[in-house]
């Protein structure tokens with residue numbers, strides 16, 4: 001079944017832009033990205049948009065659809081009525097490069113600042129041993145496809161450009177939590193979590209968890225435990241070491 | 252060129268998938284100054300999409316497993332056309348390459364003893380794939396990405412290389428543009444590693460993304476290197492078929508490894524009717540034996556659903572042609588009736604997600620509809636197995652862009668391991684070469700740089716020409732219809748005629764807008780690569796008059812011993828592709844004995 005979908009797409013660059021109306025054919029089973037691609041192929045050859053996998057695995061096609069941060073490849077056209085106007089705009093928290101493409105370098109900079117994974121040595125036979133139960137908690141965070149939708153929605157940075165210097169955003173607070181829970185990691189990142197990455201600035205609104213296309217419980221499972229570890233046991237190396245070793249029944 | 256941004260490095264790695272990142276890590280560890288260049292953002296390369304796992308004979312689940320068994324499986328899966336030395340190095344080194352990922356933070360699923368767990372996949376004798384649920388590629392790329400960032404390696408992202416630069420002594424660097432601004436950039440470097448992935452975007456039904464336009468294959472030809480066995484294109488048996496907009500998106504082989512079976516519209520497990528003589532001895536011939544195998548591999552043979560991919564893809568094709576397909580022209584893949592909901596959700600979470608979101612199908616309750624999709628190219632840059640060196644001094648290739656490792660058909664899981672093994676080797680060799688040939692000796696030729704810039708801007712100069720999207724669409728349709736899973740001589744000749752027409756159309760196309768982040772322009776620059784690679788595939792496929800692995804000729808059914816001893820080599824001279832039949836490298840006696848009990 002085919003119908004004419006009504007799209008309102010933001011077009012412009014760093015100097016400004018506007019919402020433009022388009023009528024584009026839509027077919028059964030399609031997602032917003034399909035319709036954007038058809039728009040590109042038939043009416044606006046230079047429409048800038050990022051994508052790779054078209055299956056929700058790479059986190060490239062992030063945008064705001066009717067104001068809500070979403071992956072375009074996982075937003076089915078059937079979630080809208082045929083006469084709805086679908087508004088597609090770039091992620092608001094990041095500077096626009098062109099059309100739907102934004103400058104996400106903030107995220108890559110934060111990633112580079114996080115003290116790297118620091119493993120304990122291997123066992124004598126050359127293997128690392130970890131139990132499934134111990135890897136499962138950090139594994140949840142490693143499902144992250146770096147779509148940066150959580151970064152986009154978080155109010156700490158969404159309307160407060162200045163906070164970007166001192167706040168890493170949910171994706172990277174989660175990375176800190178992941179390293180903290182990693183059974184093999186040996187580095188204490190509690191001090192930097194507080195002082196350099198701003199874990200204290202998160203006030204647990206859970207908006208990040210709501211938009212995560214991977215369904216990761218960012219706030220409950222990553223940020224809150226990180227906050228607790230930072231606040232409750234401020235820089236006590238003995239409890240820290242105890243907690244680390246206690247979680248890993250060494251078999 | 253006034254606006255040219257210039258850089259100097261010892262090693263430039265083109266590609267930030269598993270192969271490119273592993274190469275960069277090794278080159279840096281060997282003391283080289285390294286740059287990585289990639290078309291997408293860091294972390295988005297194709298490798299991120301890999302699902303099932305990394306094949307490595309670690310023997311964590313089956314102590315009987317070892318490199319010899321893996322080597323044998325790989326060679327037999329590739330119908331003995333693999334470069335024996337690549338297959339040997341791959342099988343020997345894969346376990347170490349997987350283990351070292353844990354030193355960099357990877358978290359694989361575990362066995363009860365706390366070791367890396369391994370799962371079953373088609374063509375592998377033992378459960379051998381290290382994995383994380385069904386998102387192994389994400390774990391692999393994120394681990395390598397975080398390592399590259401920790402090492403402080405320079406990454407040029409959203410930057411496309413359009414030309415390799417060469418001088419009388421070999422490679423001198425590369426030329427490209429920033430996608431964001433459209434501005435030109437050059438890297439002067441004595442060593443370049445190609446790690447650009449595959450070619451699947453030339454086909455209409457494909458699991459591959461916009462990046463897979465064969466750039467590395469085409470750049471290698473342009474620089475004077477050679478391609479081997481381009482006729483072998485893997486059609487993965489299980490792509491999604493419905494709805495139309497997701498046609499081709501991959502359904503991981505793990506569904507079958509974890510117990511899923513294929514059925515036609517009559518409800519028959521048809522794979523039992525398609526067991527080839529070559530694999531009869533190791534394949535179950537009753538449903539009962541096949542079902543017992545999941546729990547007892549020692550006393551039972553593998554289910555036919557887990558035959559190598561070429562066999563399964565052809566079987567599905569035949570069932571659909573015989574009128575036993577599903578409503579939307581596929582077959583059923585059923586795991587719902589065979590495994591519990593909990594098991595499916597634990598083992599295949601992203602497949603569950605994918606079908607729920609894209610097709611509104613609950614795979615824990617209903618069967619999936621699946622059919623073949625273009626997935627992987629076995630052919631690629633001809634390299635020296637030990638050093639990954641191409642035929643031009645200073646040029647290296649690793650990962651999907653390199654050829655030889657997988658013969659005529661790749662086994663699942665053998666790509667991710669290939670990336671790590673040969674990525675590392677390419678990085679080390681490129682660094683060693685740069686040490687012997689300092690960057691100052693590799694001068695970029697100013698005229699060639701100017702010429703490359705002019706060529707890149709040509710689409711803007713023309714007005715009123717065709718739009719690149721239409722031409723791409725026509726190429727995809729041509730390759731799908733005429734050089735697809737089953738091939739005939741008249742169809743391939745027709746494809747070559749159409750490719751000639753398409754070349755003329757590409758020479759006259761025009762793009763709208765300006766240079767800043769302009770996908771239409773980007774596609775216009777990718778199209779010549781796609782056409783060149785498609786021409787190689789069609790020509791090589793026409794040349795090989797037999798059927799083997801990922802190359803099936805209706806007019807020449809079955810393999811022949813003569814062709815089993817030959818590779819087809821492509822090279823480019825004055826813009827045209829020529830072919831050469833080259834004898835296969837001879838496997839040494841001690842390895843050959845591993846195959847004695849079976850016909851080659």
Ligand SMILES: Cc1cc2nc3c(=O)[nH]c(=O)nc-3n(C[C@H](O)[C@H](O)[C@H](O)COP(=O)(O)OP(=O)(O)OC[C@H]3O[C@@H](n4cnc5c(N)ncnc54)[C@H](O)[C@@H]3O)c2cc1C
Pocket residue numbers: 265266267268269270271288289290291296297298299300301302303304305306387388410411412413446447448449458459462466467501626627649650651652663664665666667668670
């Ligand atoms: C859906 C799917 C599932 C898969 N599952 C598995 C699996 O379970 N196990 C397995 O072993 N294999 C699997 N494969 C195959 C495997 O993922 C790929 O073969 C492999 O990831 C290719 O890696 P690579 O490093 O060679 O290239 P890629 O990861 O594709 O990286 C290519 C890089 O080159 C860059 N590039 C290309 N051209 C240029 C240019 N002109 N200039 C600059 N940069 C350029 C790209 O931007 C990208 O960074 C799967 C493939 C797909 C599509």
Ligand code: SF4
Pocket residue numbers: 153154155156169170201202203204205206207208209219223
């Ligand atoms: S829970 Fe914290 S990190 Fe998440 S959106 Fe709210 S303030 Fe931001």
Ligand code: SF4
Pocket residue numbers: 059143144145146147148149150151170171174208211212213214215216218
């Ligand atoms: S945590 Fe979720 S929303 Fe945030 S970047 Fe990762 S996948 Fe996207």
Ligand code: FES
Pocket residue numbers: 050051052053054055056057058059060061062071072073074
């Ligand atoms: S295109 Fe990969 S997540 Fe949408």
